[in-house]
Amino acid sequence: MHTYELDEQKVFNSGHNACPGCGEALAVRYVLNTMGPNTIGVIPPSCIAIISGPQPYSSMRIPVYQTTLEASAASAAGISRALKRQGKHDVNVLALAGDGGTYDIGFQALSGAAERNEDMVYVCLDNEGYMNTGAQKSSSTPYLAVTSSTPGGKPSDKKDIAEIMAAHRIPYVATATVGYPDDLARKVAKARDMKGMRFIVVLTPCLDGWGVADDGAVRVSRLAVDTGFFPLYEVEDGERYTINHGPKGIPVERYLEQQKRYRHLDEDQVKEIQAGVDHRWSLLQARVESMAGQARIR
Amino acid sequence: MSATVATPRRSPPANQAPAPGDLRLLLSGNHAVSYGAMRARPEVVPIYPITPQTPIAEKISDLQLAGDFDVDLMTAESEHSAMSACITASLTGVRVFTATASQGLFLMHEMLHYASGARAPIVMVNVNRTIGSPWGFWPDQTDSLAQRDTGWIQYYTENGQESLDTVIQAFKVAEEVLLPAMVVHEAFYVSHALEPVTVPSQERVDAYLPRFDPPHKLDTEIGESWGNVVNQDMFYRHRKDLGAAMNQVLEASVRADADYKDAMGRGYGILEKYRTEDADMLIVAFGAMVGSARVAVDMLRAAGKAVGLLKIKLFRPFPVEAVRAAVAGVPRLVVMERNFSPGGGGVLHQELKAALYGMPDPPAVHGYLAGVGGVNVSPKKIVELAEKALTDEPVPDSVWQR
Numbered sequence: 270m271h272t273y274e275l276d277e278q279k280v281f282n283s284g285h286n287a288c289p290g291c292g293e294a295l296a297v298r299y300v301l302n303t304m305g306p307n308t309i310g311v312i313p314p315s316c317i318a319i320i321s322g323p324q325p326y327s328s329m330r331i332p333v334y335q336t337t338l339e340a341s342a343a344s345a346a347g348i349s350r351a352l353k354r355q356g357k358h359d360v361n362v363l364a365l366a367g368d369g370g371t372y373d374i375g376f377q378a379l380s381g382a383a384e385r386n387e388d389m390v391y392v393c394l395d396n397e398g399y400m401n402t403g404a405q406k407s408s409s410t411p412y413l414a415v416t417s418s419t420p421g422g423k424p425s426d427k428k429d430i431a432e433i434m435a436a437h438r439i440p441y442v443a444t445a446t447v448g449y450p451d452d453l454a455r456k457v458a459k460a461r462d463m464k465g466m467r468f469i470v471v472l473t474p475c476l477d478g479w480g481v482a483d484d485g486a487v488r489v490s491r492l493a494v495d496t497g498f499f500p501l502y503e504v505e506d507g508e509r510y511t512i513n514h515g516p517k518g519i520p521v522e523r524y525l526e527q528q529k530r531y532r533h534l535d536e537d538q539v540k541e542i543q544a545g546v547d548h549r550w551s552l553l554q555a556r557v558e559s560m561a562g563q564a565r566i567r
Numbered sequence: 568m569s570a571t572v573a574t575p576r577r578s579p580p581a582n583q584a585p586a587p588g589d590l591r592l593l594l595s596g597n598h599a600v601s602y603g604a605m606r607a608r609p610e611v612v613p614i615y616p617i618t619p620q621t622p623i624a625e626k627i628s629d630l631q632l633a634g635d636f637d638v639d640l641m642t643a644e645s646e647h648s649a650m651s652a653c654i655t656a657s658l659t660g661v662r663v664f665t666a667t668a669s670q671g672l673f674l675m676h677e678m679l680h681y682a683s684g685a686r687a688p689i690v691m692v693n694v695n696r697t698i699g700s701p702w703g704f705w706p707d708q709t710d711s712l713a714q715r716d717t718g719w720i721q722y723y724t725e726n727g728q729e730s731l732d733t734v735i736q737a738f739k740v741a742e743e744v745l746l747p748a749m750v751v752h753e754a755f756y757v758s759h760a761l762e763p764v765t766v767p768s769q770e771r772v773d774a775y776l777p778r779f780d781p782p783h784k785l786d787t788e789i790g791e792s793w794g795n796v797v798n799q800d801m802f803y804r805h806r807k808d809l810g811a812a813m814n815q816v817l818e819a820s821v822r823a824d825a826d827y828k829d830a831m832g833r834g835y836g837i838l839e840k841y842r843t844e845d846a847d848m849l850i851v852a853f854g855a856m857v858g859s860a861r862v863a864v865d866m867l868r869a870a871g872k873a874v875g876l877l878k879i880k881l882f883r884p885f886p887v888e889a890v891r892a893a894v895a896g897v898p899r900l901v902v903m904e905r906n907f908s909p910g911g912g913g914v915l916h917q918e919l920k921a922a923l924y925g926m927p928d929p930p931a932v933h934g935y936l937a938g939v940g941g942v943n944v945s946p947k948k949i950v951e952l953a954e955k956a957l958t959d960e961p962v963p964d965s966v967w968q969r
């Protein structure tokens with residue numbers, strides 16, 4: 270069995286308010302301990318804000334600025350610019366936002382910050398819905414998944430945020446998930462040691478929102494990768510693609526059946542989702558091939 | 568609560584020689600603001616363009632390019648993001664300036680509350696412009712007045728010189744009480760009108776305005792956080808503290824202005840009485856209309872009518888005691904204003920009536936919606952309206968007057 274040793278610097282601490290077994294809290298643990306104590310955090314309303322803690326408590330041994338739902342990237346930019354003026358070039362600025370705060374309402378600020386190549390690590394903890402407000406859909410919610418605002422299943426596809434961010438040609442874009450913690454921690458460390466806008470989207474299963482067993486977050490997260498539903502890859506400067514973990518020949522049904530939000534699916538719908546997964550995987554591979562060996566041209 | 572009233576003091580006459588090191592330039596109101604901002608030495612300026620604020624942003628860019636203004640200019644993708652970055656840059660411990668108008672101010676609205684709640688002493692200039700729909704580009708104070716509950720200090724100025732001086736003073740007050748401050752002047756009448764303006768030397772401004780170095784900031788060495796969820800008691804206490812800080816603004820503004828006058832030779836007070844001796848009536852105004860009202864008062868006095876002027880400069884916090892003291896013994900007031908709150912009337916009219924409530928022998932108050940939408944209110948028009956107010960019976964509601 271593969272074990273992963275985390276260099277726990279206790280930047281993130283136990284005793285926080287997440288549901289026991291929460292995938293988002295697990296991701297925060299890897300992200301914060303890898304970023305280290307010389308970091309200032311920015312957190313919008315989300316389950317992450319709950320995990321961060323109510324006044325006067327904090328689960329995070331770093332200064333945290335809790336911002337508004339739309340403003341994470343702009344707020345982080347303000348800190349990072351002020352730090353530069355103070356000559357503090359070694360302090361990391363980390364935005365930790367949900368998918369709602371990233372794909373939807375916070376997208377304008379994120380895109381603006383990416384275009385300006387603001388100096389920050391922006392981590393989107395993607396649980397594919399607005400969990401803090403009761404598991405409504407976001408534009409990250411996958412096709413046919415049930416949420417409290419799409420009780421019949423979501424009629425549209427999940428937005429491809431990694432490709433959108435890569436199209437901004439920022440220094441670093443990566444996908445990661447808690448089921449592959451060494452891959453996640455390596456990507457956070459890599460991003461931390463770069464400059465400019467760095468973006469990592471981390472798939473983080475939500476027990477309640479997805480209808481997953483208390484001990485299921487890691488298992489489901491691994492299946493998301495192993496079925497090809499959520500491939501793990503990196504893009505540097507919008508062009509240099511590296512696939513880290515892709516499908517291992519496991520049908521997507523194995524992933525879907527672990528989650529109550531897909532329980533209503535009939536056979537044809539499962540086939541439709543499988544076809545979508547296969548199609549997106551072939552597109553990703555084609556992109557990797559077409560970009561291979563490309564020199565970066567500004 | 569104590570507040571003093573300044574002796575009348577307008578911008579120096581055009582032929583006045585500048586003090587050594589000061590610049591004497593022909594500037595629009597907006598460019599005067601840019602020079603004021605430059606002298607205050609903000610480190611970060613997150614900004615987004617909108618008519619009629621744009622000349623402020625453009626001049627700052629020019630001054631930066633010329634090497635005169637060492638600043639990080641963040642060309643944000645929206646006013647919401649500009650204000651979001653202003654707040655965090657300020658909380659990280661650097662001085663921050665920005666400017667906006669109308670629709671931009673409204674897009675910032677959520678973050679305006681956030682700024683005061685976070686106690687970030689940002690200084691922002693708002694250029695008053697009508698708010699859509701329909702579209703217009705005309706001077707109208709409704710945009711900034713609609714932000715009166717956001718916890719921002721608000722100063723209304725009447726010309727470019729006053730705007731420049733007030734930007735510098737606003738930093739002094741904001742950083743003392745830890746509240747954001749808005750300096751407001753009107754589209755075109757002030758923003759684009761050219762006047763000779765004195766730009767105080769960097770040495771004199773540095774001596775007046777010390778470096779911003781707050782004890783609390785976002786700093787990994789200090790480890791303090793901002794904005795976490797609080798319980799009801801904490802929220803209550805937080806709002807009460809914010810109110811107490813607002814109350815300090817009255818005294819801090821008077822002091823900042825008096826110190827400025829000592830240093831630079833120009834002061835304005837938090838309000839100004841002009842030719843109010845033995846007056847039968849005072850015209851109450853703020854912003855650009857004050858300049859025209861001054862001329863109108865001279866015309867009325869020349870015609871033997873005992874009419875004076877009360878200029879309100881500090882609008883938030885509203886200087887209740889100072890206003891009461893200024894109008895004590897005057898039988899009649901007429902507010903003339905360039906804004907409209909549907910269902911409420913003129914905002915200054917409302918505020919003034921509230922301030923005078925319960926005062927012994929209060930003056931009768933007329934409220935005239937005189938310049939809404941930017942319509943011109945000439946000194947002649949003000950004379951005409953004042954004469955009407957001298958004889959008409961006041962009514963509780965604001966009255967449309969053209």
Ligand SMILES: Cc1ncc(C[n+]2csc(CCOP(=O)(O)OP(=O)(O)O)c2C)c(N)n1
Pocket residue numbers: 293314315316317337338339366367368369370371396398399400401402407
């Ligand atoms: C402007 C604004 N609109 C709505 C809300 C309410 N709200 C708080 S958290 C949230 C959803 C957050 O979803 P996401 O970013 O995915 O984080 P999660 O809770 O799933 O971790 C919403 C809609 C808000 N705080 N601000």
Ligand code: SF4
Pocket residue numbers: 286287288290291292293294316396400401474475476477478
């Ligand atoms: S609702 Fe979901 S994301 Fe939020 S704390 Fe619980 S498991 Fe985590």
Ligand SMILES: [Mg+2]
Pocket residue numbers: 367368369394395396397398399400
């Ligand atoms: Mg979410």
